[in-house]
Amino acid sequence: MTQKELHNQRLLREAERTVMHMHTRRHFLKESAMGLGALALGSFLGSCGTPAPGTDVVFDPAHPLLPKLSPFPGRAKAVIYLHMAGAPSQLELFDYKPELMKMDGQDCPKSLLEGKRFAFIRGVPKMMGPQAKFTQHGQSGAWVSEHMPHLATIVDELSFLKAVTTDQFNHAPAQLMVHTGSPRMGRPSLGSWVTYGLGTENQNLPGFVVLTSGGKNPDAGKSIWGSGFLPSVYQGVQCRSEGSPVLFMNDPDGMDRDLRKASIDAINEVNRQEYAEYKDPEILSRISQYEMAYKMQISAPEVMNIHNEPDYIHELYGTKPGQACFANNVLLARKLVEKGVRFVQLFDWGWDSHGSDASLAIDVGFINKCRQVDKSITALILDLKQRGLLEETLVVWGGEFGRTPMMENREGKKMPFKGRDHHTEAFTIWMAGAGIKKGFCYGETDEIGYSTVSGKVEPFDIQATILNQLGFDHEKFTYQFQGRPFRLTDTRGKVIEDILA
Amino acid sequence: MFLSIQEFFGHFHPLLVHLPIGILLTGILLQWLSHTEKFKQVQVAVPVVLLCGMIAAFASCITGYLLSISDDYDKTTVSWHQWMGIGVAVFSLLLFLKVSKFSIPVNEKILAAGLMVLIFVAGHLGGSLTHGSDYLTKPLADVFGKDSVPDNIIKPLPNVQEAYVYRDVIKPIFQTRCYGCHGEKKQKGKLRLDDSLMLMKGGKDGKVIEPGNAEGSELIKRLLLPVDNEDHMPPKEKPQPAESQIALLKWWISQGADFDRKVKDLHQPEQISPILLALQKENVPEKKTVDFPEEEVEKADGSVLEKMKQQGIVVLPVAQNSNWLMVDFVTDQEISNEVLHWLPELKKQLIWLKLAGTNINDSDMAVIAQLGNLRWLNLQNTNITDKGLASVQTLLHLQYLNLVGTKVTLQGILQLRGLKSLHSLYLYQTHINRSEWPALQKAFPKTRIDSGGYLVPMLVTDTIVEKAKKE
Numbered sequence: 001m002t003q004k005e006l007h008n009q010r011l012l013r014e015a016e017r018t019v020m021h022m023h024t025r026r027h028f029l030k031e032s033a034m035g036l037g038a039l040a041l042g043s044f045l046g047s048c049g050t051p052a053p054g055t056d057v058v059f060d061p062a063h064p065l066l067p068k069l070s071p072f073p074g075r076a077k078a079v080i081y082l083h084m085a086g087a088p089s090q091l092e093l094f095d096y097k098p099e100l101m102k103m104d105g106q107d108c109p110k111s112l113l114e115g116k117r118f119a120f121i122r123g124v125p126k127m128m129g130p131q132a133k134f135t136q137h138g139q140s141g142a143w144v145s146e147h148m149p150h151l152a153t154i155v156d157e158l159s160f161l162k163a164v165t166t167d168q169f170n171h172a173p174a175q176l177m178v179h180t181g182s183p184r185m186g187r188p189s190l191g192s193w194v195t196y197g198l199g200t201e202n203q204n205l206p207g208f209v210v211l212t213s214g215g216k217n218p219d220a221g222k223s224i225w226g227s228g229f230l231p232s233v234y235q236g237v238q239c240r241s242e243g244s245p246v247l248f249m250n251d252p253d254g255m256d257r258d259l260r261k262a263s264i265d266a267i268n269e270v271n272r273q274e275y276a277e278y279k280d281p282e283i284l285s286r287i288s289q290y291e292m293a294y295k296m297q298i299s300a301p302e303v304m305n306i307h308n309e310p311d312y313i314h315e316l317y318g319t320k321p322g323q324a325c326f327a328n329n330v331l332l333a334r335k336l337v338e339k340g341v342r343f344v345q346l347f348d349w350g351w352d353s354h355g356s357d358a359s360l361a362i363d364v365g366f367i368n369k370c371r372q373v374d375k376s377i378t379a380l381i382l383d384l385k386q387r388g389l390l391e392e393t394l395v396v397w398g399g400e401f402g403r404t405p406m407m408e409n410r411e412g413k414k415m416p417f418k419g420r421d422h423h424t425e426a427f428t429i430w431m432a433g434a435g436i437k438k439g440f441c442y443g444e445t446d447e448i449g450y451s452t453v454s455g456k457v458e459p460f461d462i463q464a465t466i467l468n469q470l471g472f473d474h475e476k477f478t479y480q481f482q483g484r485p486f487r488l489t490d491t492r493g494k495v496i497e498d499i500l501a
Numbered sequence: 502m503f504l505s506i507q508e509f510f511g512h513f514h515p516l517l518v519h520l521p522i523g524i525l526l527t528g529i530l531l532q533w534l535s536h537t538e539k540f541k542q543v544q545v546a547v548p549v550v551l552l553c554g555m556i557a558a559f560a561s562c563i564t565g566y567l568l569s570i571s572d573d574y575d576k577t578t579v580s581w582h583q584w585m586g587i588g589v590a591v592f593s594l595l596l597f598l599k600v601s602k603f604s605i606p607v608n609e610k611i612l613a614a615g616l617m618v619l620i621f622v623a624g625h626l627g628g629s630l631t632h633g634s635d636y637l638t639k640p641l642a643d644v645f646g647k648d649s650v651p652d653n654i655i656k657p658l659p660n661v662q663e664a665y666v667y668r669d670v671i672k673p674i675f676q677t678r679c680y681g682c683h684g685e686k687k688q689k690g691k692l693r694l695d696d697s698l699m700l701m702k703g704g705k706d707g708k709v710i711e712p713g714n715a716e717g718s719e720l721i722k723r724l725l726l727p728v729d730n731e732d733h734m735p736p737k738e739k740p741q742p743a744e745s746q747i748a749l750l751k752w753w754i755s756q757g758a759d760f761d762r763k764v765k766d767l768h769q770p771e772q773i774s775p776i777l778l779a780l781q782k783e784n785v786p787e788k789k790t791v792d793f794p795e796e797e798v799e800k801a802d803g804s805v806l807e808k809m810k811q812q813g814i815v816v817l818p819v820a821q822n823s824n825w826l827m828v829d830f831v832t833d834q835e836i837s838n839e840v841l842h843w844l845p846e847l848k849k850q851l852i853w854l855k856l857a858g859t860n861i862n863d864s865d866m867a868v869i870a871q872l873g874n875l876r877w878l879n880l881q882n883t884n885i886t887d888k889g890l891a892s893v894q895t896l897l898h899l900q901y902l903n904l905v906g907t908k909v910t911l912q913g914i915l916q917l918r919g920l921k922s923l924h925s926l927y928l929y930q931t932h933i934n935r936s937e938w939p940a941l942q943k944a945f946p947k948t949r950i951d952s953g954g955y956l957v958p959m960l961v962t963d964t965i966v967e968k969a970k971k972e
Contacts, residue, residue, distance in 0.1 A: 318957075
């Protein structure tokens with residue numbers, strides 16, 4: 001071995017030792033304490049090196065939220081997703097089944113129960129007819145029950161999907177399914193995908209805002225607006241529903257705006273040095289988050305404050321400034337979209353009408369829930385319309401599954417109130433605006449609303465349609481993770497062409 | 502049982518055929534190379550490679566034969582492909598024997614050249630069988646702008662009632678959805694739909710059409726099976742007929758599957774009439790880009806775009822691979838005169854402009870007037886009045902105009918009567934009187950005018966809170 005070769009070998013050994021040193025346990029722990037966990041970091045670093053073929057999205061960690069291009073011109077610029085957490089009964093709202101009335105109180109036919117599993121129904125339940133009066137509305141003749149009298153006046157703006165199905169009969173997995181395309185945690189949510197793919201127009205506001213009401217977060221927790229394996233900057237930013245939507249927006253006493261700016265600059269400088277050493281793109285995301293937080297102090301108070309809205313707008317929406325209520329969130333959603341926020345996600349809890357107590361009874365609590373949302377949702381559609389925003393804003397309303405045509409009999413016993421169990425085989429979701437047909441109804445269920453007859457769609461199809469309206473082919477919109485490209489619709493999904501105008 | 506094993510091996514043919522092509526061509530290449538000084542030593546490998554290629558060629562012949570009897574392809578092409586394939590096998594055997602020093606009275610080079618020709622011809626014919634004979638030339642036809650009207654578009658009928666049921670209504674459905682596999686070229690399942698006699702005769706499992714009994718006809722049954730079902734037709738990867746087309750087929754069969762009568766001679770149930778009527782309309786394939794121009798435009802000046810981005814203005818093409826631009830002043834609401842004058846530099850590309858909430862005023866509108874390609878203009882909540890609106894007259898392509906919250910009046914809007922493409926006009930909170938709306942709608946008969954001011958009146962029930970009834 002020559003002198004030179006020996007020297008090279010020594011150099012190589014030294015380099016290897018340095019690398020090993022960098023990965024000692026202590027260093028590993030330091031790394032994980034620093035950010036979002038070394039494991040996530042490792043997989044993330046591994047995944048951002050090689051973009052998958054067909055992925056058109058470029059991720060710039062320094063400016064993660066700058067507006068980006070969609071593969072083809074989208075009809076929608078923004079999305080407002082209204083999720084009624086707990087799953088509203090389609091049989092008391094949109095899916096009118098007079099035949100079911102005739103079976104009211106009878107034992108459920110064996111054929112409907114064989115080989116089926118329900119969340120709570122055991123043995124042979126009784127059938128329960130529609131607990132609402134239905135009439136046809138608008139030129140489209142859509143059936144809407146008496147529980148949503150306001151929405152009934154605008155059915156000619158909506159496209160109903162009457163035959164939605166899912167394969168999850170518990171709230172959390174079903175909600176994850178609707179919003180992340182997988183019943184298990186860990187996938188990015190719809191809003192995260194959208195902001196990852198399109199960024200957001202207004203750099204002074206978050207791109208993906210989440211607003212909750214009903215006194216409880218949805219069962220699936222914050223994972224349904226999580227960013228999964230996408231960079232964490234794309235997770236939904238949850239704003240408070242009571243009081244000031246974002247905390248600490250105002251400068252604290254004794255600290256003026258300049259001092260605040262100086263401290264953010266200092267923090268960012270430290271972060272930049274950290275980035276120079278470790279090259280973790282999450283650090284860049286963090287820097288941009290700090291910068292956005294500073295900019296939000298200027299623009300967010302104005303947008304997030306519904307107190308300044310004129311009285312006729314409060315009357316239109318039925319808002320109650322200062323209180324926590326769904327209507328406030330709906331108005332906020334319109335204001336955010338108007339200011340260039342890409343995705344606004346509303347969750348309203350309390351639709352799980354099992355009949356176990358009055359607030360969850362089909363003939364009591366459910367009616368109250370309907371009244372809480374009916375006016376404001378109607379106002380949202382009309383307000384977007386009169387501002388010319390409905391042409392470019394996609395509005396989606398729905399739950400995570402439907403409710404059974406049978407009356408619930410938890411553990412085989414009679415319930416204290418009228419209620420329906422979770423039902424996966426047929427429920428209703430509606431969409432409006434941004435290139436969706438007006439006054440249209442797609443899909444049909446059988447005469448008791450138990451299963452679908454035609455036009456069956458699943459959450460993947462709805463996700464594919466939403467992405468399509470935003471200018472994405474859901475099959476090509478992927479993110480490389482764990483060695484393979486992932487997409488929101490996994491291996492499924494078909495754009496529901498029939499409801500596109 | 503025998504048939505399925507035969508089919509099983511037959512299906513290996515498309516996989517196996519690639520082996521002899523590759524191996525034999527490698528063998529010939531090695532053989533030629535071995536004549537040169539540099540690659541002399543590869544000579545020993547030539548017989549082994551050719552032997553492998555030959556075995557693969559024979560295996561391909563056998564599986565190919567099995568495939569040809571179990572599947573239904575165009576008979577003449579199959580026969581040519583078959584003989585060329587056998588030729589490849591025979592020639593590869595001869596060449597192998599020759600290089601292995603057996604005495605064959607043919608020159609080695611001629612054998613090799615002949616083998617190559619056979620490989621190419623057999624390979625091409627095989628490709629034509631699986632992908633269709635125009636598979637290679639189609640992209641070329643597209644490049645040279647040849648008239649490549651997709652055959653899946655059905656031409657509208659001038660008068661559907663006078664049309665012939667089979668020839669004009671039913672046949673085009675078969676033509677666009679079925680002939681590919683059940684036509685002149687292929688007869689999968691021994692079924693041929695392009696000939697009325699063959700159609701009625703059915704396929705290897707018997708009749709597919711029972712006149713007068715649509716639900717009982719195999720053809721309809723297969724169409725209605727779930728797409729994932731193995732027996733569903735057309736196969737799930739192929740284009741599927743529309744629901745209305747299936748309804749037409751059902752109707753035709755239930756009316757006796759007649760080949761000679763006109764539409765008006767048949768009974769037309771309620772649900773069929775609108776579908777028939779729809780055949781008269783031009784069925785334009787759905788466009789993804791409704792509001793954006795079809796043609797392309799040259800790239801905008803990059804330096805201008807950069808300047809604008811530095812200013813915090815959102816300026817973006819409307820999509821990837823497009824040069825059409827949209828500009829949004831969402832975070833830069835105080836537009837300086839300098840910034841405003843950058844816009845005309847983008848006048849060719851700019852089709853979408855949002856000035857909502859900005860300080861733009863009537864005198865600035867002269868600049869906006871130069872942006873002749875604008876499709877979409879949002880002037881919501883600005884200080885524009887009728888005077889500034891006069892400039893909008895020149896924007897002849899304008900489709901969407903948002904004037905919500907401005908001071909424009911009826912007179913101002915009437916100046917825009919020349920904008921023939923205008924389809925949406927938003928006038929909420931403008932200075933237009935209630936009494937003037939009818940006149941406005943009359944002046945813009947083709948435009949959707951939104952006056953806004955919607956109310957959602959409070960209902961008695963809105964304030965009632967339901968309580969549990971005492972039992």
